[in-house]
Amino acid sequence: MEVVLEAKNLSKQYGDVIAVNNISLAVEKGALFGLLGPNGSGKTTMIKMLTGQTRPTGGSATVLGVDVIRDPVGVRGKVGIIPEQETPPSFLTAMEYLEFVAAVRKIPGIETKADWWFDFLDFADKKNVLCKDLSRGTRQKLMFTQAFIHEPALALIDEPLINFDPIMQDLIKDYLAGYVKKGKTIFISTHILEVAEEICSGFAILHKGTLLHTGPVAELTAAGEHLPSFFLSLVRKDRHV
Amino acid sequence: MFELFTNMVKEEWRVHSTMFGSLSFALFPVMIFGIAFMGSFLLPLMRTTLQAGNLTLIVHATYLMLGIMVGGFGLLGNEVMNRRFGQASLLAYSARSLPLSEKFIFSNFVIKDTVYYFFLWVLPFGFGYILASPFIGVPLADALLLLLTLTLSFLFGLCSVFFLSAVYARSHLVLWLVLLAVVVGLGGLAAMTGANPVLFFPPLLLNSAFTWANFLISCTVLALLFGVAIVLFNPESVGSEKMYRDSFAPLNRRFSFLPNPPLAAKDTLDLYRSGSLVGQTIFSFLLPLAVIWFFLSLLGPFFPPHGLLFVVAVTTGVIASTMYTWVTMFDTFGPYACLPVAVSTLITSKLTTFAVLQVIPAVSIAAVALLSGEAVYLVPAMVLGISVSFYAVGVMAWLCGLSPNVLVYDVRVLFVYLILVGIVLAIFTAVSFANPYFALFAVILAIPTWLLVRMAKVRWDAVDPEGF
Numbered sequence: 257m258e259v260v261l262e263a264k265n266l267s268k269q270y271g272d273v274i275a276v277n278n279i280s281l282a283v284e285k286g287a288l289f290g291l292l293g294p295n296g297s298g299k300t301t302m303i304k305m306l307t308g309q310t311r312p313t314g315g316s317a318t319v320l321g322v323d324v325i326r327d328p329v330g331v332r333g334k335v336g337i338i339p340e341q342e343t344p345p346s347f348l349t350a351m352e353y354l355e356f357v358a359a360v361r362k363i364p365g366i367e368t369k370a371d372w373w374f375d376f377l378d379f380a381d382k383k384n385v386l387c388k389d390l391s392r393g394t395r396q397k398l399m400f401t402q403a404f405i406h407e408p409a410l411a412l413i414d415e416p417l418i419n420f421d422p423i424m425q426d427l428i429k430d431y432l433a434g435y436v437k438k439g440k441t442i443f444i445s446t447h448i449l450e451v452a453e454e455i456c457s458g459f460a461i462l463h464k465g466t467l468l469h470t471g472p473v474a475e476l477t478a479a480g481e482h483l484p485s486f487f488l489s490l491v492r493k494d495r496h497v
Numbered sequence: 498m499f500e501l502f503t504n505m506v507k508e509e510w511r512v513h514s515t516m517f518g519s520l521s522f523a524l525f526p527v528m529i530f531g532i533a534f535m536g537s538f539l540l541p542l543m544r545t546t547l548q549a550g551n552l553t554l555i556v557h558a559t560y561l562m563l564g565i566m567v568g569g570f571g572l573l574g575n576e577v578m579n580r581r582f583g584q585a586s587l588l589a590y591s592a593r594s595l596p597l598s599e600k601f602i603f604s605n606f607v608i609k610d611t612v613y614y615f616f617l618w619v620l621p622f623g624f625g626y627i628l629a630s631p632f633i634g635v636p637l638a639d640a641l642l643l644l645l646t647l648t649l650s651f652l653f654g655l656c657s658v659f660f661l662s663a664v665y666a667r668s669h670l671v672l673w674l675v676l677l678a679v680v681v682g683l684g685g686l687a688a689m690t691g692a693n694p695v696l697f698f699p700p701l702l703l704n705s706a707f708t709w710a711n712f713l714i715s716c717t718v719l720a721l722l723f724g725v726a727i728v729l730f731n732p733e734s735v736g737s738e739k740m741y742r743d744s745f746a747p748l749n750r751r752f753s754f755l756p757n758p759p760l761a762a763k764d765t766l767d768l769y770r771s772g773s774l775v776g777q778t779i780f781s782f783l784l785p786l787a788v789i790w791f792f793l794s795l796l797g798p799f800f801p802p803h804g805l806l807f808v809v810a811v812t813t814g815v816i817a818s819t820m821y822t823w824v825t826m827f828d829t830f831g832p833y834a835c836l837p838v839a840v841s842t843l844i845t846s847k848l849t850t851f852a853v854l855q856v857i858p859a860v861s862i863a864a865v866a867l868l869s870g871e872a873v874y875l876v877p878a879m880v881l882g883i884s885v886s887f888y889a890v891g892v893m894a895w896l897c898g899l900s901p902n903v904l905v906y907d908v909r910v911l912f913v914y915l916i917l918v919g920i921v922l923a924i925f926t927a928v929s930f931a932n933p934y935f936a937l938f939a940v941i942l943a944i945p946t947w948l949l950v951r952m953a954k955v956r957w958d959a960v961d962p963e964g965f
Contacts, residue, residue: 309834311961328962333837345763345832347770352745359749359759360836382738386770389738403835 257284260320260410260441261306267314268301268465275301277465278315283443283458285409288436290452291445292487293462299445300340302462303414306443307337320410333361336403336411340418343395346388350379350398353387357402366405373401376431377424392419400428410441417451429455453483461487463494501597505609524908526621533625540633551799556643557650557701560619562785564654567614568662603730607659607723611652617906619651620644642707649700649715656722658780663729665776741770760838760846761853767827768850777823778857785816786861800930806871807929807936810862810878811922814885817858821890822901824850830899830962840962841954844894848950851890855883877936881929884939884946885922891949892917898957 261283268276276298283289293299304310306317308328317324320334344353351370358366374380377397382390390398396419403411416432417425432442433455446452452459453473460470468490476486514522540552623644630640665672683694695701699715748762755761768774789812793805800808824847830840862882866875892914897904904910921942929936 304834307835309962329837329839332835337835339831339835341831343832345767345828347767347827348745348763349741349743351743352741352766355743355745355749356759356763357836359762360838384740384742386739386741399835 257286259283260285261289261318261443263302263306263315263317265315266302266305266312266317268298268305268310269313274465276305276312276462279462279465279467280315281460281467281470283441285441286436286439287457288432288442288455289444290456290459291443291462292447292449292452292459292483293445294447294491296464297462298465299447299462300414301465303337303340303412303443303445306331307335307412308332309337309339334408334410336406336408338399338403338411338413338416340414344387344390344398344402347386349384349386350374350390350394351383353398354401354405357405361406363406369405370401373405377401377427393421393424396420397424404435408440410443411435412443414445415448416444416446417448425451449484449487459483461490463491466494468494501602502605502609505605506613509609509613522906522908525906525911526617528908528912529618530621530625533622534629535625537626537629537633540635553643553701553704554695557646557698557704558788560647560650561654561698562788563618564651564656565658565784565788566654566781567610567618567651568655568658568780600727600730604727607726611655614655615648615651619648623647642704646700646704649703649719650698652719653698653700653715653722656719656726659726660722660729661780662776663726665772667729669775739770755849757842757846757849760843761849764824764827764846764850768823771827773823773826777820781819781823782816782857783861786813789816790865803871803874803933804930806866806869806874806878807881807933808926809865810882810936811885811926811929813858813862813865814882815889815918815922817855817882817886818889818893820854820857820886821847821851821893823854825899826902834962839958840899840960841958843899844950844954844957847899848890848894852887855886858882858886874933874936877929877934881925881936881939884942885925887946888921888942888949889918891946891953894953895949895956898953898960 259282263282264280266276266279267274279298279302291299291302301310305312306319306324308324308331311325311328319331322330322334324331344350345356348356351374354370354373355366357363358369363369370383371380374383377400379394379397382394387395387398400416403413417428420428429451432444436442436457444452444456456473458470458472461468469486473483476483510522623640626635626643627637627640629635630637661672661675664675686694686697699711699718703711703715744766745759745762748765749758752758752761752765786809790809793808793812830843833843859879859882862879863875866872866878871878893901896910896914905914925936925939925942928938
């Protein structure tokens with residue numbers, strides 16, 4: 257299978273703090289890959305490095321064949337990204353933000369595409385509201401839309417279901433599952449293990465910036481294990497090391 | 498509730514110090530002190546050409562302007578706290594999670610700003626002068642009085658902006674009526690007394706002759722301005738939704754001739770919808786410029802023929818260069834991090850918007866030239882002012898990238914900025930004094946400006962975007 261994302265000995269150090277330590281992993285085309293780990297394990301830093309939002313201090317990575325260190329803007333041009341915290345610009349409306357994204361990414365026919373997303377995620381009544389006045393959930397819908405509106409071959413999402421109500425979570429999970437069936441790839445980071453077990457085909461577990469395990473979810477279930485209990489035993493064992 | 502105040506001060510310190518290290522920030526007031534201390538030794542020399550009264554006027558005008566600029570920085574309209582702090586989660590937002598009213602937090606915020614910037618700017622300057630006073634033949638009592646009146650001048654600027662911005666948030670029309678009333682009042686005072694109305698500025702009156710009555714008048718006016726600002730403060734109502742029809746697409750098409758049309762369209766909407774274009778133009782540009790022009794006009798006899806116009810043009814250029822901070826204040830690199838946009842692209846876009854805004858200083862210089870009857874020198878004055886503005890913004894972009902509002906407090910950055918801009922100002926002021934048409938040579942500043950912008954793009958592209 258074709259590898260769309262590959263990290264080799266990727267590291268990130270902030271002063272004396274090692275956020276990500278020497279991580280190597282590969283994600284194949286068509287996978288829904290979950291990066292799992294407790295708070296502060298390095299998941300967000302890993303996504304930031306893979307999308308050229310921050311520079312690694314060691315190692316290398318290619319995303320869709322583009323070197324993230326040499327061409328971070330090129331990587332961001334090819335993928336879709338939902339960051340963990342960033343919100344859309346305060347003084348644009350939801351519709352204007354999507355037009356802005358389309359203009360930067362040079363996406364044609366934005367009005368039709370945007371209308372589809374407004375209907376799909378049920379926030380058409382907010383399309384002319386300033387982003388700063390949107391609720392967290394609606395902002396997350398907007399950020400989700402901007403990441404997928406150009407139908408990228410690979411989308412990297414930091415906590416995909418955060419701020420969504422149960423109905424929307426269900427809708428999003430179905431959408432992600434359908435998206436990878438079309439031959440696209442999704443890379444998510446989450447600490448909601450049940451969701452990861454439900455939707456992911458492959459996973460990696462990070463703890464304190466170190467990779468503890470990586471492999472397919474099917475392998476785990478075939479061995480009669482559940483992802484949450486496997487994760488907890490692995491992380492707890494690592495804590496005592 | 499003193500804890501809220503002290504924690505806000507700590508927070509303000511950490512916002513600055515975490516950006517470029519505690520030491521660099523801590524050295525900032527030390528540098529102001531050094532400039533004041535060394536500058537004081539030039540006073541005997543300056544007094545040979547300037548009357549003592551005029552020098553006092555200039556110093557008080559400078560501190561009044563400093564207060565106006567500190568107060569004007571972000572304290573406009575309903576977006577007060579949001580605009581100042583962006584998406585950061587700070588104590589200014591604690592009304593959402595603590596049993597504290599928005600007005601109480603705003604009062605603390607204003608007092609914190611006053612105290613914080615007093616220690617950052619006013620006290621180091623005054624202290625430098627006080628320490629130098631025994632060496633330059635100035636009685637210590639006079640130096641202490643100057644510190645007091647400069648503090649009052651600073652507070653007048655600060656409280657005036659808080660007052661006017663609170664009025665502006667309530668009603669734009671009332672703001673214009675208040676400004677009109679002030680102008681008419683000053684005009685009436687001048688007509689009735691036959692004296693220059695600026696001499697009735699309370700801190701100046703106090704400086705010329707200290708009386709407890711004058712001191713009380715100053716304090717009462719300040720308390721009134723501050724009190725009314727707090728009463729009128731109108732926090733944004735929670736849950737309100739502002740709706741706009743689509744303006745982005747038409748603007749994007751209209752700006753198709755610019756290097757980055759969507760970024761320019763976004764900047765335009767940011768400036769317009771936040772109220773900053775009008776608010777900043779009044780409080781951070783026109784008001785300081787009017788104050789400076791007014792005080793400089795008192796020094797007219799000491800300048801060579803036509804010199805005043807060119808000093809105003811150069812000053813306008815420097816103030817106009819701060820418009821770069823208007824267009825960079827709305828967002829960090831964060832919201833662009835999920836898009837294929839480089840830091841250098843954003844710098845280009847912000848500078849493009851800045852270039853469009855230069856219409857404001859150009860019109861201002863033209864107005865000054867026409868009103869002062871020196872229309873014949875309009876073109877050289879405008880070339881000088883706009884060239885200085887572009888050069889100063891080139892220096893700013895190179896030194897600060899997309900964060901000029903914060904990095905200006907890095908003492909190393911400020912020092913290099915002052916040197917690079919100061920030298921150019923001195924040279925071109927002298928050149929225009931020699932012959933007004935020599936001011937046209939300022940176009941040569943386009944070369945270093947171009948180089949500085951190029952260097953800025955390379956430099957800030959190499960910095961981890963997360964560092965912005």
